[in-house]
Amino acid sequence: MILLNWRNITNKLIDAAIDYKYLLTKGYPQKSTLDFVSTRYTLSKQERLLLFRCIHSNQYVSEVGSKLMCTKINNFVLLLDFYNILISTINALRGGEVYLCDDCVARDLRGSKLREDDYSYLLNALKVVASIVKALEPLNVLAIVDKNVSHSSEHSMAFVREFESLGLRCAFELTSTPDSKLIRYSKEFANTIVATSDSVVMMYSLRIVPMTTYIMFFLNVKPAFDFTQLFNSDCSKCFDQFKHAIH
Incomplete structure (x- = not known):
């Protein structure tokens, strides 16, 4: 047993994470492996979700790591997974827990939809994202926005106003299938790079900006647990x- 002293992270959960990663790396199916490990270690729903979002096979981590671009992206169009990045930023601004996952990407455990009490943080979140994007100096920014989210058009226009106020060239596209659209554009257009923390989108896109990790650094958020240290x-x-790049 590895003994670690982190907020809300038990030694039982650490052992479960190690076993889960080992089995994924051996090629066992994700769902049945997660079911097995969750039952063996009597994990709560939140603990199970943490493993699901933050722990991956060594093969996945290696492949995604080869796609990460952590320098300025002057010659690229940045494809922004709009609500994925926006909600992650709001969570960080609200003091919600953030975890640094084994693929170098920061994630949280909250849902993928905006809550009523999130709206007061929305403009500030856009300012944070815009500030980071400006420092990365992309050629252009295209936000891929889930049109099924309430007030998505209004949020998209707020995005345009905030980004244009910093001199950033930007546009948005409303779609009912944001994940597949991000993956398709990443493959069809050679000069694109995707900003997301969605593991599936990351796996099938060609280039990735770990934007949620940048947000964590920008806001000086200390991760509730750092899985990059646990798994080296x-x-x-x-x-x-x-x-x-940002200095």
């Missing part, structure tokens, strides 16, 4: 490049 993930080069 090779993230330091990426993190150093980003910190150099």
Whole structure:
């Protein structure tokens, strides 16, 4: 048993994470593996969700790691997974827990929809994202927005106003299938790079900006747990490049 002292992270959960990653790396199916580990360690729903979102096979971590771009992206159009990034930023601004996952990407455990009490944070969240994007200096920004979310058009226009106020060239596209649209554009257009923390989108896109990790650094958020340390993930080069890029 590995003994670690982190907020709300039990030794039982650490052991479960190690077993889960080992079995995924051996090629066992994700759902049945998660069911097995959750039952064996009597994990709560939140603990199970944490493993699902933050722990991956070594093969996945290696492949995604090869796609991460942590420098300025001057010659690329940034495809922004709009609500994925926006909600992650709101969670960080509200003081919600953030976890640094084994693939060098920061994630949280909240749902994928905006709540009523999130709206007071929305403009500030857009300012944070816009500030980071400006430092990365993309050629252009295209926000891919889930049109099924209430007030998505209004949120999209707020995005345009905030980004244009910083001199950023930007546009948005409303769609009912944002994940598939991000993946398709990533493959069809050679000069695109995707900003998301969605594991499936990351797996099938060609290039990734770990935007939620940048947000964590920008807001000086200390992760509730750092799985990159537990599994010795090779993230330091990426993190150093980003910190150099924004200064």
